[in-house]
Structures are given as C-alpha cells and as structure tokens.
Amino acid sequence: MSVVVLGAGMHPWGKWGRPFTEYGVAAAREALSDAGVGWGDVQYVVGAATIRNGYPGFVAGATYARALGWSGARIASCYAACASGAQAIDIARTRILAGLCDVALVVGADSTPKGFFKPVGGERPDDPDWLRFRLLGATNPAYFGLYARRRMALHGSTPEDFAAVKVKNALAGSLNPMARYRGTVTAEEVLASPMVAEPLRLMDICATSDGGAALVLASSAYARRRGATDAVRLAAVSTVTPTFPSTVLELPEFATDSRAAVPAPERPFRAAVAHAAYEEAGLGPREVSFAEVYDLSTALELDWVEDVGLCPPGEAEKLLRAGDTALGGRVPVNPSGGLASFGEAIPAQAIAQVCELTRQLQGRAGGRQVEGARVGLAVNQGLFGHGSAVIATR
Amino acid sequence: MTLAIEGWFVIEEGGTHLIGTRCASCGTVAFPPRSGFCPNPGCESESVEAARLSRRGRIWSYTNACYPPPEPFVAARPYTPVVLAAVELAREGIVVLGQVKGLTVEELEVGMEVELTHGPLADGPLVWMWGPVS
Numbered sequence: 001m002s003v004v005v006l007g008a009g010m011h012p013w014g015k016w017g018r019p020f021t022e023y024g025v026a027a028a029r030e031a032l033s034d035a036g037v038g039w040g041d042v043q044y045v046v047g048a049a050t051i052r053n054g055y056p057g058f059v060a061g062a063t064y065a066r067a068l069g070w071s072g073a074r075i076a077s078c079y080a081a082c083a084s085g086a087q088a089i090d091i092a093r094t095r096i097l098a099g100l101c102d103v104a105l106v107v108g109a110d111s112t113p114k115g116f117f118k119p120v121g122g123e124r125p126d127d128p129d130w131l132r133f134r135l136l137g138a139t140n141p142a143y144f145g146l147y148a149r150r151r152m153a154l155h156g157s158t159p160e161d162f163a164a165v166k167v168k169n170a171l172a173g174s175l176n177p178m179a180r181y182r183g184t185v186t187a188e189e190v191l192a193s194p195m196v197a198e199p200l201r202l203m204d205i206c207a208t209s210d211g212g213a214a215l216v217l218a219s220s221a222y223a224r225r226r227g228a229t230d231a232v233r234l235a236a237v238s239t240v241t242p243t244f245p246s247t248v249l250e251l252p253e254f255a256t257d258s259r260a261a262v263p264a265p266e267r268p269f270r271a272a273v274a275h276a277a278y279e280e281a282g283l284g285p286r287e288v289s290f291a292e293v294y295d296l297s298t299a300l301e302l303d304w305v306e307d308v309g310l311c312p313p314g315e316a317e318k319l320l321r322a323g324d325t326a327l328g329g330r331v332p333v334n335p336s337g338g339l340a341s342f343g344e345a346i347p348a349q350a351i352a353q354v355c356e357l358t359r360q361l362q363g364r365a366g367g368r369q370v371e372g373a374r375v376g377l378a379v380n381q382g383l384f385g386h387g388s389a390v391i392a393t394r
Numbered sequence: 395m396t397l398a399i400e401g402w403f404v405i406e407e408g409g410t411h412l413i414g415t416r417c418a419s420c421g422t423v424a425f426p427p428r429s430g431f432c433p434n435p436g437c438e439s440e441s442v443e444a445a446r447l448s449r450r451g452r453i454w455s456y457t458n459a460c461y462p463p464p465e466p467f468v469a470a471r472p473y474t475p476v477v478l479a480a481v482e483l484a485r486e487g488i489v490v491l492g493q494v495k496g497l498t499v500e501e502l503e504v505g506m507e508v509e510l511t512h513g514p515l516a517d518g519p520l521v522w523m524w525g526p527v528s
Contacts, residue, residue, distance in 0.1 A: 118464040125399065130466060135398055135521050136493055137463030137476045145457030146480050146491075153455070153504035197457045198499050244435050245422075249454070249480050249489050258423040259487035262434055 003093045004223045004231035005392065006103070006216040007035025008355040013180040013211035013342045017111060020053050023212030023348070024060070024109030025067045031105065035216035036226065039068050042216070043101040046092045047077045048084035048108030048347035051120060060347065064107045074101070082294065082382025083239060084108060085213070085350030086390055090237040092217050102222040108347035109212030116140070117208060129252040129383065136254075140296070141205050143251045145197030148299035152199060155314040157302065161321075162204050163190035165298035168326050169334050173341020175327075175367040178352075180209050181341045190298075204298040209343030213351035215358075232361045234354075235375075236280035236391040242269040251383045269387060270307035274379055277389035278309075283375060285309030288331060290360060290370040292353040292378040295338040305333055308379055308389075327368055335360060335368050346382075353378035354390055361394040398519035402426050403512070405520065409449055410512045412490060412522055416445035423447070423486040447490070449510045450527065451481040454489045456502045470516040475499070479524045481508055495523040 009030025011023040024047070032039055047060025056063040061075035080087040085108040092104035116139045119130040132138040151157045167187055173179040185203065193203040223231045242250070243265040245257030250269070267275055278284055285308060293304035302316035310331055311319050319325050325333035334340070336356040339349070357376035359365045374394055381387040395405065402425075403412050414425035417432035419439035425447060432439045456479040462469035463476065477494035479502060494502070495513045511525040 116461075116464050119466070123466075131399070132491075133463060134466040135515070136478060136491060137459050137467040137469070138478060138491065139459060139463050142457050142459055142463075142478055146455040146478070149457060149504065150455040195460050197459060199457075244433065245487070247487075247489070249491060254491050255425040256489045257433065260485070261417070261420040261422040262436065 001097065002220045003096050003217055003234045004220050004228070005234065005354070005358045006037060006218045006223055006228060006231060007031040007033070008358040009034055009214045010178045010352060010355050011109070011212035012178050013209045013345060015180070016210055018210070020050055020057060020109045020111040020212070021063055021067050023111070023210060024064050024107045024214065027109065027212035027214035028064060028068060028105060028107045031214035031216050037103060037216050040071055042071070042073050042103055042105045044092060044095055044104040045073050045075045046088040046104065046106045047075070048088040048351065049077050049079040050110045050347050051079065052113065053111055060107070080239070080382070081384055081386040082346055082380050083350055083386040083388040084347040086237060086380060086388030087239055089215065089217070089351065089354060089390065090239055093234055093237055096217060096219050103216065103218040105214065105216055106351060107212070107214045108351045110345040110347055111210045112208040112345065128254065132252045132254065140251060141197040141200060143249070144205060144297035144300060145200050146249065147303065148200050148297060149198065151299050151303060157299065157317055159191060159199055160187060161302065161317045162200070162298040163187040164320055165295070165301050166190045166203050166340055168320070169295065169338045169340035172327050172335050172368050173337020176337045176341065179337045179341040180207070180343050200297055200299065206296050206339035207343030209345045211342065211345035211348045211352065213348040213355050215351060215354060230394070232358045233393050234390065235283065235393045236277040236389070238273055238276035238280060238389040239387070240272055240276045241385045243272060250385065270304065270379070270381055273381070273387040274308040274377070274389045277377070277391050281391040283391060287375045288377050289373040289375050290332040290335050291376070292334055292336060292338070292356050294380040295334060295340055296344070298340065301333065301338065304379060308377060332370050335365065335370055350378070350380045350388055353380065354392065357390065357392040361392055396519045398515055398521040403522040405512055410510045410522060411449060412447040412510060414445050414447050414486070415442040417442050423488055425488060425490055448483045448485050450507060451483040453502060453504055453506045453508060454480040454482045455504055456480070456494070456499065458499045468515060468517040479508060481524055493521065493523045495525045497526055
C-alpha cells in the first residue's frame with residue numbers, strides 16, 4: 001500500500017495582495033481537475049496555515065473547504081513554518097496509509113506584505129521571534145548572511161559562486177510559467193544589486209511572494225480503480241526535529257544549544273531531515289535524479305547540495321561550476337527555478353516543491369524537463385526547528 | 395540605566411556579562427536563561443542555576459543590516475547599518491548572537507576574538523553587544 005499524487009495544481013506566484021483564499025482555491029480546483037476527481041469525492045482536506053492573514057489563515061483547512069463549498073469532508077489545518085505544506089502532505093498521507101480515507105486534498109496559499117517578514121504584531125517579549133527584531137534587528141536575511149559568510153570562511157566560496165547559483169536558477173525559472181520572476185539574469189547584475197546583509201545582495205535573497213499550490217493524494221488502490229496505474233508515488237516524508245545539541249544558529253534563535261556536555265550530533269539539522277527521508281524511502285543520494293532545495297539564499301542552496309548528500313561538504317561549488325546542478329546536468333538542483341524565481345509563499349512552498357517533483361516525474365515539465373527523472377527529492381527548512389524532506393518516485 | 399531585557403545580562407564596573415543557566419548535573423549551558431529543567435534530553439536534572447558566560451569568544455560568523463530592520467526594532471535616524479556577530483564561547487560550547495559595537499563589518503573576520511560590552515538601542519534601553527577586545 002502506498003500513497004500517490006493523483007493531481008497537482010498551482011496558482012502562479014506573484015505579488016498582488018489579493019486574499020490568499022483565492023490563490024488556494026484556484027490551485028485546488030486545478031489539482032482536482034488534473035486528478036479527474038470531483039470536489040464531492042474528496043474525503044479529507046488539509047490546509048497549510050498562514051499566520052499573516054488573520055483567523056481564516058489559521059483555520060486554512062476549513063477556509064478552503066468552505067470556499068470550495070461545504071461538502072461534509074473531514075478537515076485539518078496545520079502550521080509548521082516553512083514546512084507547513086510538507087506537514088499538511090504528511091497528515092493526509094498518514095490518514096490514507098491508516099486506511100481512514102482513500103483520497104485527500106492538500107492546499108497551501110499565502111498573501112504576503114511588501115518588504116522584510118515582520119513578527120506578528122503587539123508587544124510580546126516572551127516570543128523569541130519578536131525579541132530578535134526588538135533587541136538585534138535580526139531579520140531573516142541577517143541569518144542567511146551569517147550562513148553565507150560562514151560558508152565563505154569554511155569552504156572559500158565567493159560572491160561569484162553565489163551569483164552563479166542565481167544565474168542558474170533564473171534560467172530554469174524563465175522556463176516555468178508558475179514562477180514570479182521569468183527573466184534570465186547575468187552574474188554582473190547579481191553582483192551589482194544592492195547589498196542587503198553582508199555578503200548577500202538583493203538578488204542573492206529570495207523574495208516574499210503570493211501564491212498557492214495543491215495536491216490530490218490517494219491510495220494506490222484508489223488510483224488504480226480510476227485507471228492511474230503509473231502515478232507518482234510518495235516514497236517518504238520526513239519532518240524530524242534537530243537532535244540536541246543543535247550547534248548551528250537557527251532562526252529565530254539568540255544562541256545555539258551547548259555542546260559542553262554532549263557532543264554535536266553526527267548529522268546537523270538539514271542533513272538529518274534528508275537522511276530520515278532516504279531511510280524511509282530505502283534510497284540514497286546516488287539514486288536522486290533531481291532535487292528541489294530551499295534556496296532562501298543563493299549560498300544556502302550550496303549548503304543544501306551538501307546536506308542532502310549530492311557531494312561531500314565544501315564541494316558544492318565544484319558541482320555548480322561543472323554544470324552538474326544545472327538543467328541538463330548530472331543532477332539538476334531547483335529545476336523549477338527555486339525560491340530564486342518564485343519567492344517564498346510560506347504555506348504553499350513545500351507543496352509547490354512536490355508539484356514540481358510530480359510534473360518532472362510525469363515527464364510534463366516542458367522546457368525544464370529533467371531527462372529520465374525517476375527519483376525526486378524536495379527539502380525545506382523553517383523557523384523553530386521545522387524542516388521537511390519529501391521523496392517521490394516513478 | 396534601563397536594560398532592554400531583564401535577566402539576560404548585567405552591567406558592572408568590571409564589564410558586561412551575559413547570564414545563562416548551567417545544569418548542576420551535566421553542565422549543559424543555555425542562553426537565554428531558562429527555568430525548570432536541563433535542555434539536554436539525556437539529563438533528568440531539574441536543577442539549573444544562573445551562570446555568567448565567558449566575556450570573550452571568537453566570531454563564528456557575522457553580517458549586517460544594510461536596510462533598517464522592521465518594527466519592533468527602532469532604527470536610528472539617519473540609519474547606520476546594524477552589524478551582527480555570532481560568537482562562539484569555547485568553555486560553554488555555544489554560539490551567541492549580538493549586535494557589534496565599535497567595529498565595522500569590514501573589520502570583522504571569522505575566528506577573530508571579541509569581548510562582551512553593551513550599548514543603547516536607538517530608543518534608549520541598553521542591550522549586550524560584541525566589541526573589540528580591551
């Protein structure tokens with residue numbers, strides 16, 4: 001018994017400031033149409049929540065169910081920062097695996113304000129996310145800057161390497177009608193864009209976007225009954241936490257855990273998230289045909305390439321320079337264009353990654369198709385110890 | 395003298411000290427200070443004590459904020475970029491983030507030694523900061 005993706009749908013990413021429900025419903029209807037499943041047949045709806053859009057955002061499952069027309073389906077809503085979408089997928093998947101339903105709809109969408117993400121309003125000195133802004137002015141890009149500078153010091157990465165990641169992802173994004181940024185860029189343009197958080201420039205850092213994504217998941221038996229005999233299979237969903245002591249400074253923390261009493265774990269957080277998915281799927285990095293990684297910054301894509309095991313630590317630039325991670329390369333990374341081309345629509349993003357896995361594995365990715373794609377990996381990391389890895393196979 | 399947050403640091407004539415907690419049983423340190431029990435999941439201890447952290451450490455990484463951070467940060471006018479450093483304290487085995495005082499981003503290097511000091515936020519209250527070694 002396994003869980004398959006019966007349909008995938010997206011609303012294009014952009015910045016319009018319209019209600020998030022609109023994006024989510026458009027994506028949901030497209031996913032249902034792609035699956036050939038009627039809304040009335042959906043037994044379970046999971047909404048990935050958004051925290052910047054009031055009460056309807058917190059109860060996303062109910063919001064989408066209502067907008068699509070109350071159908072009496074069971075619902076759930078979940079929030080897990082950037083991993084919200086992956087957790088929504090996992091909740092639907094486990095319910096199908098438990099035999100409690102045959103077909104489920106997963107939806108995530110966001111409408112984001114302009115500029116830096118801010119903490120939720122009000123005076124909340126017990127909330128580290130509020131305090132990091134109040135005491136330090138530490139925005140999300142500040143943490144990305146810390147990781148990038150650390151990478152430069154450890155591995156000799158250069159701003160030119162970071163720019164090359166953007167150039168690669170922008171080219172892929174130019175081939176993706178769902179991406180917000182569709183233009184190609186040059187390294188010179190990246191290196192001339194304004195500095196935001198040393199050593200990262202505006203074009204190194206992902207934007208905040210509006211967008212929506214949805215999936216129809218089903219048991220393989222249900223899919224077979226409907227004639228879908230070669231559907232994309234969800235081989236693993238990992239949502240593990242870090243292991244104590246977490247020795248990388250994570251958003252929105254003021255400090256790492258202490259390794260005074262317990263040595264650092266064998267795998268830091270990002271590597272652990274991917275490792276758990278490999279274990280669950282019974283696959284390894286060598287089997288991966290392509291990967292969607294959470295490139296909150298250009299530098300972070302290079303960290304991810306190593307964390308998911310595509311190469312040893314410090315060698316991601318080598319892959320990049322050889323063209324291995326570009327479209328047409330040995331193991332394309334972010335063939336969708338990544339966050340560099342989409343910007344982040346938090347609760348939709350991990351679902352959008354799985355939409356890309358699905359399209360690629362179905363051979364329906366058009367000009368950005370990865371030849372002979374059999375195994376796709378999507379990974380993601382957010383605030384407060386949330387991260388995810390999804391492996392899909394064909 | 396108003397501190398921007400109570401209980402996380404103290405300012406004395408001898409210098410500024412971060413205040414964390416240390417588990418009386420296994421020695422695990424935490425910052426910010428926490429109450430209740432040890433954060434090490436392999437330790438059963440419920441005895442955590444306030445502890446002053448090392449005043450010197452080495453830069454794990456650093457960055458700056460070229461644009462004014464949003465509220466609740468209060469940006470100075472005219473705005474000068476906030477410099478941030480994540481500093482590794484060897485004895486405690488932790489990395490602590492703080493604003494940097496008296497050093498520009500060009501003057502920083504990963505591995506460089508810095509010392510704890512303090513300085514004001516734009517609206518007055520004091521916060522811990524990393525500065526040059528005295």
